[in-house]
Amino acid sequence: MTNRIAVAVETPQHTGVGVLDYLADQAWPPGTLLRVPLGRREVPGIVWHRGGDTELADDALRPAGPALEALPPLGEAWRRLVEFAAAYYQRGVGELALAVLPPELRKLDDVQLARRVAKLAKLAPPPAAEPPPRPEPSAEQQAALAALAEGTAPALLHGVTGSGKTEVYLRAAEQALDAGRQVLVLVPEINLTPQLEARFAARFPGRRLVSLHSALTPAQRLKNWLQAHLGTADLVLGTRLAVFASLPRLGLVVVDEEHDPSFKQQEGARYSARDLAVWRAHDAGVPVLLGSATPSLETWQRVQEGRYRRLALDARIGGGAMPRVRVFDMSRLPRQRGVDAPPLAPPVLEALKQRLERGEQSLLLLNRRGYAPVLHCGECGWKSGCPHCSAWRVFHKGDRTLRCHHCGFTERVPRACPDCGNQDIAPIGRGTEKLAEQLAELLPEARVARIDADSTRGAGALEQQLGAVHAGEVDVLVGTQMVAKGHDFRRITLVVAVNPDSALFASDFRAPERLFALLMQAAGRAGRDAEQAARSEMWIQTWNPQHALFDALKRHDYAAFAASQLDERRSAGLPPFSHLALLRAEAKSAEVATAFLDEAATLAEGVETIGLYPAVPPAVSRVADVERVQMLVESTSRPALQRFLAGWLPQLHALRPHHKGLIRWAVDVDPLAI
Ligand SMILES: Nc1ncnc2c1ncn2[C@@H]1O[C@H](COP(=O)(O)OP(=O)(O)OP(=O)(O)O)[C@@H](O)[C@H]1O
Numbered sequence: 001m002t003n004r005i006a007v008a009v010e011t012p013q014h015t016g017v018g019v020l021d022y023l024a025d026q027a028w029p030p031g032t033l034l035r036v037p038l039g040r041r042e043v044p045g046i047v048w049h050r051g052g053d054t055e056l057a058d059d060a061l062r063p064a065g066p067a068l069e070a071l072p073p074l075g076e077a078w079r080r081l082v083e084f085a086a087a088y089y090q091r092g093v094g095e096l097a098l099a100v101l102p103p104e105l106r107k108l109d110d111v112q113l114a115r116r117v118a119k120l121a122k123l124a125p126p127p128a129a130e131p132p133p134r135p136e137p138s139a140e141q142q143a144a145l146a147a148l149a150e151g152t153a154p155a156l157l158h159g160v161t162g163s164g165k166t167e168v169y170l171r172a173a174e175q176a177l178d179a180g181r182q183v184l185v186l187v188p189e190i191n192l193t194p195q196l197e198a199r200f201a202a203r204f205p206g207r208r209l210v211s212l213h214s215a216l217t218p219a220q221r222l223k224n225w226l227q228a229h230l231g232t233a234d235l236v237l238g239t240r241l242a243v244f245a246s247l248p249r250l251g252l253v254v255v256d257e258e259h260d261p262s263f264k265q266q267e268g269a270r271y272s273a274r275d276l277a278v279w280r281a282h283d284a285g286v287p288v289l290l291g292s293a294t295p296s297l298e299t300w301q302r303v304q305e306g307r308y309r310r311l312a313l314d315a316r317i318g319g320g321a322m323p324r325v326r327v328f329d330m331s332r333l334p335r336q337r338g339v340d341a342p343p344l345a346p347p348v349l350e351a352l353k354q355r356l357e358r359g360e361q362s363l364l365l366l367n368r369r370g371y372a373p374v375l376h377c378g379e380c381g382w383k384s385g386c387p388h389c390s391a392w393r394v395f396h397k398g399d400r401t402l403r404c405h406h407c408g409f410t411e412r413v414p415r416a417c418p419d420c421g422n423q424d425i426a427p428i429g430r431g432t433e434k435l436a437e438q439l440a441e442l443l444p445e446a447r448v449a450r451i452d453a454d455s456t457r458g459a460g461a462l463e464q465q466l467g468a469v470h471a472g473e474v475d476v477l478v479g480t481q482m483v484a485k486g487h488d489f490r491r492i493t494l495v496v497a498v499n500p501d502s503a504l505f506a507s508d509f510r511a512p513e514r515l516f517a518l519l520m521q522a523a524g525r526a527g528r529d530a531e532q533a534a535r536s537e538m539w540i541q542t543w544n545p546q547h548a549l550f551d552a553l554k555r556h557d558y559a560a561f562a563a564s565q566l567d568e569r570r571s572a573g574l575p576p577f578s579h580l581a582l583l584r585a586e587a588k589s590a591e592v593a594t595a596f597l598d599e600a601a602t603l604a605e606g607v608e609t610i611g612l613y614p615a616v617p618p619a620v621s622r623v624a625d626v627e628r629v630q631m632l633v634e635s636t637s638r639p640a641l642q643r644f645l646a647g648w649l650p651q652l653h654a655l656r657p658h659h660k661g662l663i664r665w666a667v668d669v670d671p672l673a674i
C-alpha cells in the first residue's frame with residue numbers, strides 16, 4: 001500500500017477536516033467513490049486528488065476500504081463545482097459532495113452497482129419517432145437565439161408572460177443536442193417539472209430525458225442520476241439539486257424562472273442553484289440562459305452593468321395584449337372585515353360572473369392555505385396559538401384540525417374555547433379553503449376547484465387537478481402561488497389577487513420584489529390565448545391602492561419597478577449593491593442565542609471591510625420550542641466577505657462550547673429570507 005490519496009469525507013467544514021489522507025492499494029483516480037475508516041465507522045468518501053495533503057508518515061495513515069469500481073470517476077468539472085460551492089457557502093468539501101450525490105449510492109456495494117450500471121448501459125434509447133411539427137420561431141425568438149449563439153456572457157431571456165420562452169429553450173437545447181452535448185434545465189418547483197418534461201419529451205423523441213428532484217424514490221433518483229453521469233441521458237430536467245448532476249458532456253444550462261426563491265436551498269449547504277448554474281456554465285465554457293418575465297434584481301443589475309446580456313421577448317405569442325390590471329380600493333366597501341365579509345368586491349364578483357356566462361375560466365390567487373389563519377374566542381380572547389411556536393395555528397376545515405404550518409403540531413379543533421368553555425369560537429381571516437367554500441355558495445352553478453399544498457398531497461393529485469383545469473372542467477380555480485406561475489392555461493381571462501396586502505409591509509427588504517413578481521406571473525396566466533387576450537383582466541383587491549408597486553403592475557412595467565427598487569437598495573446599501581451573510585443561532589432561550597451572536601460580533605470588531613447589524617429575532621422567532629436569533633454581516637466587497645467568513649467560522653466553532661444551551665448555529669451566504 002503505497003498510494004497516498006486525499007479523500008473527501010462527510011465532515012462539516014468547521015470541524016476542521018473535510019479531505020483526509022489515506023493509503024490505498026491501488027492508484028484510484030480522482031473522483032472514485034470508496035469507503036474509508038473514520039473514527040470507528042466506515043464512511044463513504046470520494047478520492048479528491050492523488051498524493052496526500054499532510055506531512056504525516058505513511059504508517060500514520062489508515063488504509064482506504066473498497067472502491068466502487070463500477071462507477072466511472074466523478075469528473076474534474078464536477079469536482080471543481082463542488083469545491084467552489086463548498087468554499088463559497090462555507091461548507092466542507094466532503095460534506096457537500098456527499099450530500100448532493102444520490103443517497104442510494106452509499107448503500108450499494110460494487111457488485112450491486114455494477115449490475116445497475118450494466119442494465120442502464122444496455123437500455124435502448126427511446127424509439128426515434130418523427131419529431132412533431134415545431135412552431136416557426138417568432139422574429140423575437142429568432143433574434144434571441146441568434147444573440148445567444150454569438151456571445152458567451154450569461155444571457156437573461158427577459159420575456160413577458162406568454163412570450164414563448166420555452167420555445168427558445170427548446171431551440172437552444174436542440175442545437176446543443178445536435179452537437180452531441182447534454183442539456184441541463186433547472187425549474188423552480190417540482191410541480192412545474194411534469195409539464196416541462198412533457199414538452200421536452202415531445203420535442204425530442206429518440207433522446208433520453210431524465211428528471212432529478214426530491215419527489216423521486218431513492219431508486220429512481222439513482223437511476224436518473226446514473227444516466228446523466230454515464231452520459232446516456234441527453235437532457236436533465238430538475239429542481240435545484242439537479243445543478244449538481246454529473247454531466248460529462250454538458251453543452252447548455254437553462255434556468256427557468258430564474259428569479260424564483262426556491263432555487264435557494266434553505267438548509268445544510270444553503271446554495272443558490274441559479275448562481276451555481278451560472279458559475280458552472282462559465283467554468284465549462286457553455287452558454288447559460290436565465291429566463292424570466294420578472295428577473296431577480298441581482299440579475300437585472302448585472303444586465304445594467306453589462307456583465308449579462310439581455311435577450312428580450314417583449315410581445316406575447318400571437319400578439320395578444322397583456323391583461324388589463326385594475327385595482328379595487330377595499331376601503332370603499334362598508335366596513336365588514338372578518339371571515340364572513342364577502343370575499344370579492346362587487347365589481348370583481350361582476351367580472352367573475354361575466355366569465356362564467358362566457359364559459360371562460362378565472363383564477364383566484366390567495367397565498368394562504370387552510371380555512372382560516374386563526375381561531376378566536378369572542379368571550380375571553382383565546383386564540384389558536386401554537387404552544388411550540390410564536391405563530392397561530394391554522395384552522396383546516398376539511399379534516400377539522402388546527403395545524404401549525406411551522407412545526408406541524410396538529411390537533412382536532414376544540415368544540416369549545418379551551419380557556420373559558422365558550423361554545424362560540426370563530427375563525428378570523430380567510431384561507432383558500434374558506435374562499436373556495438364561499439365561492440361555491442355565491443355561485444352555485446360554477447365549478448370551483450382549489451389547488452394548494454393541501455389539495456395536492458397524494459401522488460399524481462396535482463397533475464390530475466391541473467388536467468381538469470386544462471380540460472375546461474373547472475370554471476373558477478382558487479389557488480396559492482403554486483398555480484400562479486409557469487402554467488400555460490389557455491382559457492383563463494380573469495385573475496384576481498384576493499388579498500395581496502400583507503406582503504406590502506413585510507419586514508424583509510425583498511418582499512416587494514417577490515410580490516411584484518408573483519402578481520406579474522399571476523397576471524400572466526390570463527389571456528394566454530391571443531383570441532381572448534383583449535378581454536382579459538387582473539383585479540387586485542387592496543387597502544393600499546396608491547402603492548407604487550401596483551402602479552408599475554398596471555403598466556406591466558418591470559423595468560420601472562426594478563429601477564425604483566434598485567434606487568432604494570442602493571441608498572440603503574442592500575444587495576445587489578452589497579453582499580450579505582446571515583449568522584443564525586438557535587437555543588432554548590433567546591438570551592443564549594443572542595449571547596452567542598454578541599460574542600461572534602466582538603470577534604469581528606475592527607474588521608474594516610465588513611459591517612454587522614444587531615442580532616434580532618426573525619419574524620417567527622420560536623419554532624418547535626427553539627428560539628432563533630440572527631445577525632446580518634454585510635460588505636461592499638464579495639471577496640472581502642468571503643475572506644472574513646473563512647476566518648470567522650473556525651473561531652465561531654471554537655466559541656460554541658462556551659455557550660451552554662446553544663442548539664445550533666449556521667451561516668447563510670447570500671441569504672434570501674431575512
Ligand atoms: N413560435 C411560436 N409559434 C406558435 N406558438 C408558439 C411559439 N412559441 C411559443 N408558442 C406557444 O405560446 C404559448 C406560450 O409559450 P410559453 O409557455 O413558452 O411562454 P412563456 O414565455 O414561458 O410564458 P410564462 O413566462 O408565462 O410561463 C405556448 O402555448 C407555446 O406553445
Ligand SMILES: [Zn+2]
Pocket residue numbers: 386387388389404405406407408409623624
Ligand atoms: Zn408550531
